[in-house]
Amino acid sequence: MATADQHTDPHDVWLPIPPDEIEGLPDGLHYVHWDAGPDYPADPARCVFYAVPYMKSAEILLRPLPRMSRVRVVQTLTAGTENMLPGLSDMPSGARLCNARGLHDASTAELALTLTLAALRGIPGFVRAQDAGEWRPDLRPALADKSVLIVGYGSIGSAIEDRLTPFECARVVRIARTARDTVRGPVHPLSDLSAHLPEADVVVLATPLTDATRGLVGSGFLAQMKDGALLVNVARGGVVDTKALLAELESGRLYAALDVTDPEPLPTGHPLWHAPGVLITPHVGGPSSAFLPRAKRLIRDQLTLFAAGEPLRNVVATAE
Template sequence: MSRHPRVAFTMNREDHASAFPAPLLVELSAFTEIITPEPLTELSSAQARAVLAETEILITGWGAPRIDAATIGMAPRLRAIVHAAGTVRPILDPAVYDLGIRVSSCASANAVPVAEFALASVVFGLKRASRFVAQLRDTKGVRDVRGMPPIGANRVVIGVIGASRVGREMLRMLRTLDAEVLLCDPYVSPAQAAELGVTLVDLHELCRRSDAVSVHAPLTDQTVGMIGAQELSLMRDGAVLVNTARGALVDTAALTAELVSGRLDAYLDVVHPEPLPADSPLYTLPNVVITPHIAGALGNEVVRLGELAVAETARFAADGTFEHEVRSVDLAIIA
């Protein structure tokens, strides 16, 4: 690799502009040669092929085309991919690793706003904010706590499913609450759970004991529908389900039945299918808040991804290492 490695971008233009404002591109150009400041939005044109032929570090992001062996074949000098977004799974063919390409992800930067959103959802959910909003709309000013589930986040039990990057950031943020925190994750040992300051339990115990459950597991063949009718039935009356991970982790039909009955509350940033059918009752229930997949970095949060991508590129240019490397063995278990 040259002393100043040649860098190119592939992602959608809007996120590129948000993640890499001019001052950050100036910082990046201090230790790299940016082949073109404009991101490649496709990799098949003659122009894209010409850029790839010179690229040593490829910075990807949301909207990037899938990177596979054919892509690497067009980039003989490529040594590393830095993903300025969350998970690399949608864009990265595992065959890339067989060709010796190193990969880094900025998922840890994206984890911050997701965990902030999840924490806010837990607090709002336990405060019964959506129920009070609906009540206020109907009564035009009357607040009545009669018939409400238990209100507040003081001395409650909060269950976190998945010690992913977002899950761990959520665990850190939960320390601000006066709450007992349970964790379900098959890849975490009791000793590691102790270091995280949480109690390790299985999924059913977590569902039984928690006043609020926050989902942060990856979506894999093994986790699809992991929260189904049985798990939901174990949750105590008035429990709050928060999902900022993937909609397919939860059985939508089973959850809908529980929410229509009014037994549970839910704050859902992801659903399955996404979006839900227009006639879904979840859009109008007073005990449900649905947001359109906004927990991850948006607006002024996106620049965090660019900053971390530049830091990772600087590290790789200096000594060939990454702080946030994604290995081939990680693909099966990461979000």
């Protein structure tokens, strides 16, 4: 277990997990635990590595950054970094923002498949029937022989396809920001989206929220989806225009399974709660039993590279 170094130079590492619960942390750094409480565990000016608490508001996570005048690394525990990008201007020149690529792949891909199967096979209706003590047989669509379009083919999108493979889909089409080839086949550029949307029975959103993807799934996108198609969102709520989606759901033309919404949390009484043909989970793609051990490994591995002066993984932005 790493011990706290008492050198006078700034060398604090802020961890969202108690340091004595993470095996293998490198020596020579002083570890403190902060999980977004009102009081800081140490002077932020001494922090050189800030591992961001998980599933807290952007306002809280950004709060210490203006005082972290010597921070060199800001490490999120999320794949998306949209909440932390506004803090780049408060970070000293050369400081790196790293995401958690790979951390949530298994858990989020599992939920994407769960939502897809549950929505297609009508599980919410069967649960309501069970609650009412009623036997309601129904003929529902299978995932087998369906065409699936994955929009956003990073590590999570790839993990989703891993889990689709045994289900005998007729076709899986991959879309990402730029085209490339994979061992499974081509990844088509976002500019080709219109050519593939009309053929998809299931559209899975796994893209990060960026200026290019905010509102991507608007009325035009949805209008190109075939009648009866299912939209599955495990990305970010802001990728979808909620008003446009509501119009399609209320008409009965499309179905949706959403782990994320806009707004989020979805307020009580919001019409999306009661729209026909929608299944909603409360942003639980990442939080599962798979999270904590993977988060600890990520933090340990990044700190080991940092302490050795080696290049970090998952760098998404550098402060100017």
